[in-house]
Amino acid sequence: MRREKLWGDARGRAEARVRAAAPADEFAIVAFDRQSKPVLTFEEWRKLPPRQRVSTAMERLAALAPGWGDTRLDDALLQAVETLDQAGDAQPDRREIVVISDLQEGAKLSGLQGYQWPAG
Numbered sequence: 722m723r724r725e726k727l728w729g730d731a732r733g734r735a736e737a738r739v740r741a742a743a744p745a746d747e748f749a750i751v752a753f754d755r756q757s758k759p760v761l762t763f764e765e766w767r768k769l770p771p772r773q774r775v776s777t778a779m780e781r782l783a784a785l786a787p788g789w790g791d792t793r794l795d796d797a798l799l800q801a802v803e804t805l806d807q808a809g810d811a812q813p814d815r816r817e818i819v820v821i822s823d824l825q826e827g828a829k830l831s832g833l834q835g836y837q838w839p840a841g
Contacts, residue, residue, distance in 0.1 A: 724823065728787045731821045738819055739778040744771060749804055750778060753797035754790030763808040792825050795832030802839060 735750070742748055747767065750760040760781045769777055801818045822828070 727823050731823070732782055732785070734821050735782055736779060739775055739782070742775065747808065748774070748778060749808070750781060751797065751801065751804065752785055753793065753800075754788050755793055757797050757800040759804075760785065763804070792822065792828035793832075794820070794822065794824075794828045795830050799832060799836070806839065 739748060739750075747763050748761065749763045749766065752758045752760050761778055766774055766778075798818065798820070805816050805818070
């Protein structure tokens with residue numbers, strides 16, 4: 722993510738997803754490299770007044786910066802599934818994981834081999 726323009730483009734895509742959220746949508750934002758780090762949890766999103774949700778998410782995204790760590794995309798995806806399962810979503814058939822990454826060469830994916838994705 723440190724290559725020219727990549728970080729700005731990635732953050733722009735994340736911001737666009739947040740801005741496109743419908744009032745009934747729920748968001749969590751997780752940054753990842755070697756480890757996943759919650760940026761905004763579903764619980765925090767729900768507790769915020771609806772008019773502050775987007776601005777809070779934008780502030781949290783603006784505070785992020787790319788690092789030099791390797792990418793454990795497999796761990797990040799598995800953490801995302803776990804986060805969704807714990808969220809207690811009222812509409813489990815409408816869950817979505819959005820990955821915004823440079824998909825750097827050497828990103829770890831081996832942890833996904835044989836993983837049984839949950840329904841929804």
